[in-house]
Every structure is written in C-alpha cells, then in structure tokens.
Amino acid sequence: MSELTQPHDRLFKALISHPEHAGALLREYLPAEPVALLAPTPPRLVTGSFVDENLREYFSDRMFVADTRGGKALHVYILIEHKSYLDRKVGWQVVRGLFAFLDQRTRQDPDWTWLPAVVPMIFYHGEQKWVIPSEFLTLVDADPILYPWLLNARFVTVNLGEVEDARIARDARLRAGLLALKYGTRDSQTQMAALETIVSALIEAPELLLPIMIYLLTTFPELDESIVRGVVVQVCPREETEMMSQFAREIVEQNKQTWLRQGRQEGRQEGRQEGRQEGRQEGIQEGIQIGERQTHLKGEAALLLRLLERRFGSLPEWAVERIHVADTTAIETWGERLLTAQSLREVFEA
DSSP states (O other), X not given: XXXXXXXXXHHHHHHTSSHHHXXXXXXXXXXXXXXXXXXXXXXXXXXXXOSOGXXXXXXXXXXXXEOBTTSOOEEEEEEEEOOSSOOTTHHHHHHHHHHHHHHHHHHHOTTOSSOOEEEEEEEEOOSSOOOOOXXXXXXXXXXXXXXXXXXXXXXXXXEGGGSOGGGSOSSHHHHHHHHHHHHTTSOHHHHHHHHHHHHHHHHHOGGGHHHHHHHHXXXXXXXXXXXXXXXXXXXXXXXXXXXXXXXXHHHHHHHHHHHHHHHHHXXXXXXXXXXXXXXXXXXXXXXXXXXXXXXXXXXXXXHHHHHHHHHHSSOOHHHHXXXXXXXXXXXXXXXXXXXXXXXXXXXXXX
C-alpha cells in the first residue's frame, strides 16, 4: 500500500474498528430499507480483505455481518476508494470483491445451501464530484433490452464531499473522523478553514485525538507544531505533554522510511555521477555502496534537524554542526531526548 493511501486507510479502519461505531456507520449511511431490517445488536467484523493485492494502493475494504430482525444475517461490504481521481470502473472492483468473498465462503463450506446476502457500499472522499452510476451493469456494452438477463450489482455510494459538515454523522466519533477524511484530500486553504470544525468534533470524541491528528499531520501540509499544540490544549489540556510526545514518536516512525529512501536514491545518484566522471564502472558500484552506507545517517540527521526546528525554532550553528558530524548512536540518543526535553541544551547535554 502506498504512503499516500496508508493514512486514509488507517483512519477509516480506526473509525469502524469498534462494533458500536461500525453499527452507527451502517445505520447512518445505508438506505432506509436495509436499516429497517437491522437488529439492535452491533455488527461483527469479517476478517480479511477482498481487494486484489495489486489494487490496495487505490482501495481498501471492510466486511461486516449484522443480525436482522427476521433472523437472517446481512453482510455489508464497504469499499473505500483512495484515488485522487474518479474511476468509472469502480463497479468492477465492487463485483470482484463480492465474488472473492462468496468464493471464500463456498470453499469454507462446500456443502452450502444458501449464499449470504451482501449489500456493497463505496466510501469516496476525493475532491472531484462523484458522477459514476451506482451499478455494475453500466459498464457492460449491451443493448438495454438484454439487461434483465445480465449480471448486475447495485451499490450504495457515499460521497463525503457532498455531505454537509453538520450532517456528516450523529455519532460523535464518526463525525470527527469523517470530517477529517472529507478534508484530507482538499487544498490547503480549504483544509485550514475546516480545522475549527474538525477540532469542535474532536472535543466530543477526545479518544480519537491521536489517530486524527496523525492523519492531519500527514495530509494537512500547513499544520505546524504551534497549531497542533493548540488543538491538543483544546481537546485534552491535561495530556498536552504526553500527546505531543506521542505525536513526535509517530512522526519519526512515519517519516523514517521516507527519509531513508530519499537518502538511498540520492546516494545512488551521486555514485552513478562519480562513476561516470571517473569513467570506470567500478566508480558506479563504489558510489552506490557509499550511498547505501551513508543513507541511514543522512536520513536520521535530516529528520532530527526538522523535528528540533519544529520544537525549538531556528537552530544555532553549533547544534546544526553537532548533528552533521554525529554518528548514528548520538543522533538516536538525541531523538529520544527530544520527546521530553524542555530546552535545546537538554537534548544534547542531558
């Protein structure tokens, strides 16, 4: 799964990880007919994903099974689209997911008598307006007179961009998370204008502060430490220090691999350039090896500098110089101290 997809996927799954919140989602976004059938008991998560592995960069999914008042189980298949553009073939992905689930069930129970009932839903939070028909048959090139004899699948489409903020969810937890997802794909100006609305929702669901703020830090480029700290003070004022420490740890973990990849690519480029200049193939291999050895140190140093600047502002020359000449052990030690240090000196001298 790509790094752009992962934060959307993580937040959506965090929202519906608890059965009660998943039940609230189904009751608020399914059509009235299936909602009327639902029993009061919360739905249960069906483990596994039914999206092809090579498509998980663009889609993630969840399958739930709910009890009905008539005693028959109702499955709800939720497909979450993370593409930045509309895909008119999304109905095909719905059908593939349904078939993958049904195929799994029939393999588990070769003597089956009835197939489970499944209602598919698509959640879309992209910026483009949703204009795709909510049924599979529109992708089939056939004369309409044949439609009664052709395979079809209708699905419920939820376009968060078209849902008013005040109506996005009655459940406080869902409201906070869906608002964040709604604006996670918008331009920076729109995002910052919506931040107050998101924070107001978070005040009613403070248990989601950490996952939502990590999501916003990943998708809202204008956020800085002062804004984040202000949000924490509003939502969980007594936990400011602990929350900021957790944010720092999460940022380190999320950015570490990105910095390493960037350093590795730069090292390989430098190695190839050096090899060409010397006119020897050995230079290319040697440059790549040097770049690989320096990657970890270069990435960690750059990340530490960035986090220190966010925490303490512009850094003095002595601090920058110490980081540039330090080894990996020293940088990791300073990174750990950053989480609790009250001053820049404490980071280096504690």
